[in-house]
Amino acid sequence: MGREPADDERISERAELLPEEVEAGSEDARAQAEAILDDSDERVDDPEGTRRESSQTPGPD
Template identity: 75%
Template sequence: MGGTADDQDDQHDQRRDDERVSERAELLPEEQEAGSDDPVDQAAAILEESEERTDDPDGTRRNSSQTPGG
């Protein structure tokens, strides 16, 4: 009925991701001032980049123009 454990985990992960995007889509004051055509897409992109940095901090540090020693 409820699917496999993997399906349930995937659904849980998707709900958690959707919640994170929804929360991040609430623009910060400086973002409100600058405006955003699509806060949800913007939030998804920000969180995806953040996850990449978390998953591979050394790789993103090497590839970053903003990180000293890169």
């Protein structure tokens, strides 16, 4: 399945490295951006799963 133009725009914007990423170095900023956004989208699409799997995400009170 191909990416939508909006996805390409998001990836291109995220591929602009943050200062700490520049300092750490990146061999492939675009691939890094795709991985970061894929992970983020997965967490947004399944917030309950994120709560179960993450010790950093608070559960409901």
